[in-house]
Amino acid sequence: MTKLTTVQLKAPYLILIGDLTDPTYAKTGFGIVDWRPDLVAGQLRFAGCGIDMGVPDMSVAEALKAGAKSLLIGVAPIGGVVPESWWASIEEAAGAGMDIICGLHFKLADFPAVAAAAKASGACLIDVRTPPADLPVGTGIKRSGKRVLMVGTDCAIGKKYSALALDNAMREAGMNSTFRATGQTGIMLAGEGIPIDAVVADFISGAAEMISPDNDEDHWDVIEGQGSLFHPGYSGVSLGLLHGSQPDAIVLCHDATRLSIAGWEHYLLPSVAECIELHIQTGQRVNPAIRCVGISVNTSALQEQDRRQYLDDLSEQTGVPCVDPMIDGCAAIVEYIQSTFSE
Amino acid sequence: MTKLTTVQLKAPYLILIGDLTDPTYAKTGFGIVDWRPDLVAGQLRFAGCGIDMGVPDMSVAEALKAGAKSLLIGVAPIGGVVPESWWASIEEAAGAGMDIICGLHFKLADFPAVAAAAKASGACLIDVRTPPADLPVGTGIKRSGKRVLMVGTDCAIGKKYSALALDNAMREAGMNSTFRATGQTGIMLAGEGIPIDAVVADFISGAAEMISPDNDEDHWDVIEGQGSLFHPGYSGVSLGLLHGSQPDAIVLCHDATRLSIAGWEHYLLPSVAECIELHIQTGQRVNPAIRCVGISVNTSALQEQDRRQYLDDLSEQTGVPCVDPMIDGCAAIVEYIQSTFSE
Numbered sequence: 001m002t003k004l005t006t007v008q009l010k011a012p013y014l015i016l017i018g019d020l021t022d023p024t025y026a027k028t029g030f031g032i033v034d035w036r037p038d039l040v041a042g043q044l045r046f047a048g049c050g051i052d053m054g055v056p057d058m059s060v061a062e063a064l065k066a067g068a069k070s071l072l073i074g075v076a077p078i079g080g081v082v083p084e085s086w087w088a089s090i091e092e093a094a095g096a097g098m099d100i101i102c103g104l105h106f107k108l109a110d111f112p113a114v115a116a117a118a119k120a121s122g123a124c125l126i127d128v129r130t131p132p133a134d135l136p137v138g139t140g141i142k143r144s145g146k147r148v149l150m151v152g153t154d155c156a157i158g159k160k161y162s163a164l165a166l167d168n169a170m171r172e173a174g175m176n177s178t179f180r181a182t183g184q185t186g187i188m189l190a191g192e193g194i195p196i197d198a199v200v201a202d203f204i205s206g207a208a209e210m211i212s213p214d215n216d217e218d219h220w221d222v223i224e225g226q227g228s229l230f231h232p233g234y235s236g237v238s239l240g241l242l243h244g245s246q247p248d249a250i251v252l253c254h255d256a257t258r259l260s261i262a263g264w265e266h267y268l269l270p271s272v273a274e275c276i277e278l279h280i281q282t283g284q285r286v287n288p289a290i291r292c293v294g295i296s297v298n299t300s301a302l303q304e305q306d307r308r309q310y311l312d313d314l315s316e317q318t319g320v321p322c323v324d325p326m327i328d329g330c331a332a333i334v335e336y337i338q339s340t341f342s343e
Numbered sequence: 344m345t346k347l348t349t350v351q352l353k354a355p356y357l358i359l360i361g362d363l364t365d366p367t368y369a370k371t372g373f374g375i376v377d378w379r380p381d382l383v384a385g386q387l388r389f390a391g392c393g394i395d396m397g398v399p400d401m402s403v404a405e406a407l408k409a410g411a412k413s414l415l416i417g418v419a420p421i422g423g424v425v426p427e428s429w430w431a432s433i434e435e436a437a438g439a440g441m442d443i444i445c446g447l448h449f450k451l452a453d454f455p456a457v458a459a460a461a462k463a464s465g466a467c468l469i470d471v472r473t474p475p476a477d478l479p480v481g482t483g484i485k486r487s488g489k490r491v492l493m494v495g496t497d498c499a500i501g502k503k504y505s506a507l508a509l510d511n512a513m514r515e516a517g518m519n520s521t522f523r524a525t526g527q528t529g530i531m532l533a534g535e536g537i538p539i540d541a542v543v544a545d546f547i548s549g550a551a552e553m554i555s556p557d558n559d560e561d562h563w564d565v566i567e568g569q570g571s572l573f574h575p576g577y578s579g580v581s582l583g584l585l586h587g588s589q590p591d592a593i594v595l596c597h598d599a600t601r602l603s604i605a606g607w608e609h610y611l612l613p614s615v616a617e618c619i620e621l622h623i624q625t626g627q628r629v630n631p632a633i634r635c636v637g638i639s640v641n642t643s644a645l646q647e648q649d650r651r652q653y654l655d656d657l658s659e660q661t662g663v664p665c666v667d668p669m670i671d672g673c674a675a676i677v678e679y680i681q682s683t684f685s686e
Contacts, residue, residue, distance in 0.1 A: 140575025140610055201547050202540040204579040229582070232483025232629055236547040236583025243578050267483055267628075278624070285610075286575055 005132050006210055009191045010069035010099055012041035014058055018086045020075050021050035028103060028185055029053055029074025035164050036189050041068035044089060060093045070099040070126075072188060080105045087111065094118040094125070103128045103184040128184040131199045131207065138205030138244045140286055145215030146341065148293065149247035150225035151279050153269045154261050155234060158253045159225040160186050162296040162325050166251060167222040169330035173338070177220040180211050182241060186224045196226050197237045204237060208244025220337075223247070229278055230270040231261060239282060246286040248341070249293040250279050251333060256310050257301040272314060293340060294333035295322040348475050349553055352534045353412035353442055355384035357401055361429045363418050364393030371446060371528055372396055372417025378507050379532050384411035387432060403436045413442040413469075415531060423448045430454065437461040437468070446471045446527040471527040474542045474550065481548030481587045483629055488558030489684065491636065492590035493568035494622050496612045497604050498577060501596045502568040503529050505639040505668050509594060510565040512673035516681070520563040523554050525584060529567045539569050540580045547580060551587020563680075566590070572621055573613040574604060582625060589629040591684070592636040593622050594676060599653050600644040615657060636683060637676035638665040 015029045023030065033040055033053045042058035045051070053074075058066060071093035073082065082090075082104070094100050095117035102108050108125035109115050118125050148166070150159040163179055163186075170177040179186075181193030194207045212221040223245050227234030254272055261267040270278075276292045283290040295314060299307040307324065315322040321332035358372045366373065376383055376396045385401035388394070396417075401409060414436035416425065425433075425447070437443050438460035445451050451468035452458050461468050491509070493502040506522055506529075513520040522529075524536030537550045555564040566588050570577030597615055604610040613621075619635045626633040638657060642650040650667065658665040664675035 138576040140607055197543075197545040199544050200540075201542050201544050201580045201583065202577065204544050205576055229625070230628055232586055233481040233548055234545065235586050235625075235628075236579040236581075237544045238579075239572070239582040240544065240579025243575055264483055270628075281621070281624075282572070282578075285573055285578075285613075 006192045006194050007126065007128055007132060007187055009101055009126060009188065011039040011191055012068050013039055013070050013072040013101070014041050014044050014060065014063035014068040014093070014098070015053065015055070015072050015074035016044045016086065016089065017049055017051055017053065017074055018044070018083065019046040019048040020077065021048070023051050025077055026051050026053070026075045028076060028188065031185055032072070032074065032188055039191065041066050044071070046085070060089055060096060060098070064096055064098065068098060070101050072101040073104065076104065087114065090114055091117045094123045095121050097121040097123050099124045099126055101126045101128060101188065103188065105129070128187045129195050129198055131194050135199060135203040135210070136206040137202060138209050138240070140243070140246070143209070143212070143214045143246065144217060145219040145221065147212050147221045147223060147245055147247045148249040148251060148337070149223045149242065149245045150253055150296070151238070151242070151250050151275070152225055152228045152253040153230065153272065153275050154228050154255070154258060155231060156262055157255050157258070158296060158298050158325070162251060162253050162330070163222045163224045164189065165325040166330045166333060169334045170220060170222065173331070173334045175220060175334070175338070176216065176218055177222055180221045180223040182211060182224045182226050196241055197234065201236065204240025205244030208241045212245055225253070229282070230275065232264055232267055242279065242283055243286050247283060247290055248287060249291060249337060250283065251294045251296050252276055252279070252292060253296045255298040256307070272318065276318065291340070292318070292320055293337050294320050296325050296330070296333070297322060299324040299327070349535045349537050350469065350471055350475060350530055352444055352469060352531065354382040354534055355411050356382055356413050356415040356444070357384050357387050357403065357406035357411040357436070357441070358396065358398070358415050358417035359387045359429065359432065360392055360394055360396065360417055361387070361426065362389040362391040363420065364391070366394050368420055369394050369396070369418050371419060371531060374528055375415070375417065375531055382534065384409050387414070389428070403432055403439060403441070407439055407441065411441060413444050415444040416447065419447065430457065433457055434460045437466045438464055440464040440466050442467045442469055444469045444471060444531065446531065448472070471530045472538050472541055474537050478542060478546040478553070479549040480545060481552050481583070483586070483589070486552070486555070486557045486589065487560060488562045488564065490555050490564045490566060490588055490590045491592040491594060491680070492566045492585065492588045493596055493639070494581070494585070494593050494618070495568055495571045495596040496573065496615065496618050497571050497598070497601060498574060499605055500598050500601070501639060501641050501668070505594060505596050505673070506565045506567045507532065508668040509673045509676060512677045513563060513565065516674070516677045518563060518677070518681070519559065519561055520565055523564045523566045525554060525567045525569050539584055540577065544579065547583025548587030551584045555588055568596070572625070573618065575607055575610055585622065585626050586629050590626060590633055591630060592634055592680060593626065594637045594639050595619055595622070595635060596639045598641040599650070615661065619661065634683070635661070635663055636680050637663050639668050639673070639676070640665060642667040642670065
């Protein structure tokens, strides 16, 4: 039987950018360099590349010497296909024992030369969209340590970004915290995690339980959220993640000017108040003490004065700190957590 | 691209019972004979069989002559394994062009002789635990026709049975209704459906939308429920199914004497009132007119007088008819639906 585990990545990474010319398609690479520079050994670029992530250029051989453990495909080209000319480098890295990490829709193992090279060297081919085998059903048994889950009024509304910013702010404030990933980009940033929306439905909360296991009593898991309880396509993922995470706290992620569910425009966004209320109501099933500790709002479409007013009004309505993490940071939410949970 | 579809079975079935001696393990077969005798051509029994489902005995050849389209494995033996001696008959049926239908945990295609026989004849090997490929994400777009979804305070609390009984009662009352299956036994009874808990998390509500497609305005889909919004392991399945089904009505399934979630005894059963409330609250997201139209209670552990009192009290509290479908039938719920939806 396979040992129960999350998807596990080995850092440092050599990030493959190839000969890409448009930075739009290198978001994955830039995200890792921005958020987790400590995981990055260097970048692998080919002649004609128009992008520079500002980290050392390395060949596969140089990266190996520098201690790189994995080659990470840091791009999402149009069509989701890696150009033919890149595969020689991927095969070289796999043959030299580096794990290959990929978040695109194809499977690495479907490329026979890469599969053979990895098999010969013992390297792993890791498709971060593929959940680990043999996930358990959720038990609902209380775990030690504390958890804060990002939730949202919609998908793609800043849950990953908010979790990363909050985790950073907690550690800056001297707290003991860990970012916990539930999506593919998050997994590359965390070095581990489970792509929760790719799990078989029966195992959503079981996978969520594995993502934030027992921990020290003063430790906080800062868990990346997925979907929304109000999303007509993805609500099941969100409820399973909420129940499996059994959070002590939630941070609601919202967009100040979004009116309807992105891509599902026939559904209006829920109000912040009803969204908090439903999360508290359903989250109490697994953690009776659950409370909302802050609201993380994308206010980029507002002028500064309107922005300030919007956040102040929302904070007065809800009684919790409201911030735009890109502009204000998450210190106000951290302070609120510290005062609330020291009681 | 695969055409979007549910799992589709071809009746009539020849039900394989083999040489089983304990009827406990032939629940699947008995369920089909009880609920859908119209789908059954006969039973295939071997020497030493201790079970009789009361339908004609047939060899594979006789079943073919009688028009049987599928051989259905009607048992769930200990260990989930079909005895070695049965495979010759399965291979014979597959070779003669009969589909093979199986709900056990192995995959039929992993048996090379059966796979080869099916390939040669064009027969399908149908593992009803395996969802169809290329399921869509839920759209939340309103569909025509009416839907009633069974929901529950727990798993294994009578949702399939209640749906079958309600569908029968609706048709007896002259209504236009169809039982819609979301689990493997239900799929064998309905001849089609999707095992919703085996679907990848992102596609739960999309699968639910396919299970109850657009229909005539006076048509009712009676949808088998799964799990419970209050279940720490399976709540994600339940919310995705609720949102994808966009029910006009729910029937809450409950057990009069069950105190805690079966197998999760550290979780008390929710009250009937809070369970109805949460379903209405979340179901309104996709169907603002959703309402509870009845409660289906397993009262088998109560004495007749207590049973009557229990149902009367619950009906007074909730304002909807409360029945034990095994004892009272579902006529009271059908009447309530007819009067409520004729307004």
